[in-house]
Amino acid sequence: MADNPDNKPVETAVDIEIGDKNEESVEEVEVEEGGGTNQTGSGDFARQQVGESAFASVQNLNSGDITPQVMSNPQVLAALQDRLDGLVGKGSGYIDSLPKVVKRRIKALKNLQVKYTKTEAKFYEEVHELECKYASLYQTLYEKRKEVVTGAIEPTDSDCEWASSEDEEEDEEKELLADDLKKKVTIEEKKEEDGKEEERPNGIPEFWLTIFKNVDTLSQMVQEHDEPILIHLEDIQVKFSEPGQTMGFTLEYHFSPNDYFTNKVLTKHYTMRSEPDETDPFSFEGPEIVSCTGCTIDWKKGKNVTVKVIKKKQKHKGRGTTRTVTKTVQNDSFFNFFNPPQVPDEGEMDEDTELVLASDFEIGHFFRERIIPKAVLYFTGEAIEDEDEYEEEGEEEVILNRKSRDAEGEEGDEEDENDPDYDPSKERPQECKQQ
Structure with missing residues (x-):
């Protein structure tokens, strides 16, 4: 490099040539600063210079023409990244640039798409009717399951034949x-x-309570004070709306006589919609729950687990006397499930209500599509094991990705150590924050 007696910084420039891949395609002019040390330009100044000159040349190259020297240059890559980050979320503008006659044809395709969506809605309506037809066939099996669970009947030897691995x-x-x-x-x-008599309990004790405990989503809803009530849960059934009625289904929870409420059946009805939204028809993805309605639980005196009485002491500001005030507040309980928030006819819901209803709708679907049809498999845990296998695969992938990132971090550390300009003393120590 030529002498620079005034020690004036020389601007960094990167020239990119298109040619033979074996030729040197990046020429970097180093910056000479005071003290005679040769360093490459850094900071915003260098980034700006490279961004203006390097990217203008690189953006005209095909990916196959960019040489390894270009891709290994950190300043060029930084300039490319800056420009690419600026393109995130921006449309290509292709649709807007089309001629009016083509845009007109696109509108015709959208109208066809709307007709497809309406036809798809009719398809789901017929699926619902078919579901209602087969529900009566399933019901016969569900009734027999209830009789075995409650001990109303004893299954025959042929009913109990099952070649398990334990047998x-x-x-x-x-x-x-x-x-x-x-x-x-x-x-x-x-x-x-x-002389020893084998214990012979009636039916299958705590069948549904065990299912609730086995399933994470439901176990989070069940409190300790709910368990003595759920022991009396004999069956859960689903009833579909009849053809011609508003699409929906009702969950029925059948209880044996107990010391907590007089209801024999607690119900939860879900109203569904299977038609595209006129304002946004392309968002239609099939039937969806739009509202739900619970039922009134006739609690016996002092047995309502959905509320609790709290006592507070209040002190009079003037006289200094105190008094005890009792207040009834809502208590965490599975049976709050039968008292969901109402969907307003007009206006928007607040965020908390929207979250509660979204969770409620998912639970309703889960009872209908998974718990009721496969109750015995959730009781034994087999259905949960199948679900966990898929979750474990996802967790394994996350672990592998984490290991890959850690390996990349170690390689980056090694590259820093091999860098002749790397000075570990310039690394800023991580601050220790005290709480």
């Missing part, structure tokens, strides 16, 4: 037992075994 292991163990070992069983031991 197969037991059969193998039985085959391995020698006859001489069986003969060693004394008469007294036989009498003891005959």
